Amino acid sequence: MLNSKEKSSIRIIHTADNHIGKKFSGRYYSPSHQERLIQERFEALERVVESGNERQAHFLVVSGDLFESLHVKVSDINATVAILNKFKGEAILVLPGNHDFYESSSDGLWGRFISKLSDDKIVVLKNYEPLECEIEGNKVVFYPAPCRSKHSSTHTIDWIIAAEKDTDAINIGIAHGNVEGRGFPGDKYFNMTCEELASANMDLWLLGHIHVPYPLKAQTANPGFFYAATHTPDGFDCRHGGCSWYIEINKEKAIYMEQVNTGQLRFHTLSFTLNNHTDIDSFIHTMEQLNPKGSLVKLSLSGRMSQDDIVYLREVIHKLEKEIFYLEIDNRVDLNIDEAYINTYYCSGTLPFQLLHKLSANTQNGLALQLANQLIEQLKK
Structure with missing residues (x-):
C-alpha cells in the first residue's frame, strides 16, 4: 500500500x-x-x-x-x-x-x-x-x-x-x-x-x-x-x-x-414497538442520535399503551415534527384497554362497562376489545 x-x-x-x-x-x-x-x-x-x-x-x-x-x-x-x-x-x-x-x-x-x-x-x-x-x-x-x-x-x-x-x-x-x-x-x-x-x-x-x-x-x-x-x-x-x-x-x-x-443528508427507515413510558424514552434516545436538520425519516410505530403514555407520545411526535427536516409517520399505537382503564373511564354496572370487562377477560379478544371501545366512544359523540 x-x-x-x-x-x-x-x-x-x-x-x-x-x-x-x-x-x-x-x-x-x-x-x-x-x-x-x-x-x-x-x-x-x-x-x-x-x-x-x-x-x-x-x-x-x-x-x-x-x-x-x-x-x-x-x-x-x-x-x-x-x-x-x-x-x-x-x-x-x-x-x-x-x-x-x-x-x-x-x-x-x-x-x-x-x-x-x-x-x-x-x-x-x-x-x-x-x-x-x-x-x-x-x-x-x-x-x-x-x-x-x-x-x-x-x-x-x-x-x-x-x-x-x-x-x-x-x-x-x-x-x-x-x-x-x-x-x-x-x-x-x-x-x-x-x-x-x-x-x-x-x-x-x-x-x-x-x-x-x-x-x-x-x-x-x-x-x-x-x-x-x-x-x-x-x-x-x-x-x-x-x-x-x-x-x-x-x-x-x-x-x-x-x-x-461527501453527503450531508441521510434517509432513515425506522420501526419501534412502544408499550410503556420506558419504551418511549428509548425511542426518544434513538431519535436524538440523528442529525435532525439533515435527516429524512420514515417512522413506523406500533404497540399498546395507557392513555397517559399516548398523550406523552403525541407530545414527543409533535416535537419531532418541528425538529426533523422530513418526517413521515405511520402511527399504529393503540390504546391499551385493560381493567384499570375500564374501571377509570366507565361507570360500574353499565352496559359498556360489562361488555368491555367481558372482552378483556379473554386475551385473544384484543382486537374486538379495541373495536368495541372505539364504537362506544363514537356513540358518545
Whole structure:
C-alpha cells in the first residue's frame, strides 16, 4: 500500500451518479423539501471537488450520470460547470452514463455543456479511444466506455478489451453499468462480468451506476474495480451517507484508497414497538442520535399503551415534527384497554362497562376489545 500523497503516485478523486437535475417530485415532498434535496446535489458535488483539492488530486473522474437526464435546465448545466471549474488538478474527465448518454446535437445536453467550457481542463469522454496523459513522469492512459443509450443488453468495453496496452503505463478503464453479481438484476444496464473486466488488463476500473460503493470500505488490496456510489443519498433505499473514492496508484501499480464522505443528508427507515413510558424514552434516545436538520425519516410505530403514555407520545411526535427536516409517520399505537382503564373511564354496572370487562377477560379478544371501545366512544359523540 502507498503512503497517502506519495509524490510519484497518480492521485484521483472518483465520483459517479451525481444526477444533477433530479427533481424529487411526487406527493411525498413539499416544495421546501424538494428545494433542499435539489440543492444538496450541487453542494455535495462541491464537496467532491473540495476533497480532491485538499488531497491534491491530479484527476477528478466522473463515471457517468453526472446529470439526471438529457433534459436538465441550462441553469443546472451552468452551475455544474462552475463547480467543476473549482477543481485545481490537471483534468476533469466526465463519462456519459445511461441517464445522460451521449448524443451529439449542439443544442442537446452535451452540446450545451461543452459550449460552457472555457478551456480543455474538463473533458467529455464521448469517444471510444484512449486518452493519454503524463503526470510527474508517469504515463497514464484512460480507456473510456461512454453510453450511447439509456438501456443496452450489451456493455461498451469490448474495444478496451481488444486494445493494445502499454504495460509500462498506468492503464485505467472508465465505464458505466452493472458488474454481474454486484449491481441491479436484469440485462438492460450494460452488464459486464468480473472476468471481462479482468481480461482488459486495466490496472484499475472506475465505474458508475449502482449508487452504492464497491468495495464497501477501503482495503489494502486492489479490488480491480471501484464503484464510487452516489455522492449524496437520493432516497430511502440508499443506506449510505454519500461518498466518493480517493485513489492513488504508482508506477509499480500499488494503490492507496480512501473513502470520502461527501453527503450531508441521510434517509432513515425506522420501526419501534412502544408499550410503556420506558419504551418511549428509548425511542426518544434513538431519535436524538440523528442529525435532525439533515435527516429524512420514515417512522413506523406500533404497540399498546395507557392513555397517559399516548398523550406523552403525541407530545414527543409533535416535537419531532418541528425538529426533523422530513418526517413521515405511520402511527399504529393503540390504546391499551385493560381493567384499570375500564374501571377509570366507565361507570360500574353499565352496559359498556360489562361488555368491555367481558372482552378483556379473554386475551385473544384484543382486537374486538379495541373495536368495541372505539364504537362506544363514537356513540358518545
